[in-house]
Amino acid sequence: MNFFEQVYAIALKIPHGRVTSYGAIAAAIGSKGSSRMVGYAMAESHHHENRIPAHRVVNRNGILTGKHHFGIENEMQKRLESEGHIIVDDKIKGFSEAFWDPMTELGL
DNA sequence: GGTGTGACCAGCT
């Protein structure tokens, strides 16, 4: 299983209405410093057959750093809002409560 | 196969 597949496998497990961070995913696949690659994987995620819920992955502060990669302006924000999140100034309000840590939740 | 480029992050100055 290559790096990308591991990233996608975790991303697909993010529960509806929850979010996680690049760093958390990187740590969960045992490559803590590779959060950049997680972001890169997300950017390429549309190539993947399964739909990756990339909008549920933000940076460690809950900021929507990757919103531009959705093609449509505010698409990422709209998807998050439709899942019950509140976005203020490109940042998820209550991020720490909505945060889903793959390491903890998947029992790694 | 070297080099540059990322949706990042932590640590240092």
Next chain:
DNA sequence: AAGCTGGCCACAC
């Protein structure tokens, strides 16, 4: 407080 650096690893050229 804001900027720089190094680490990480896949990919395109």
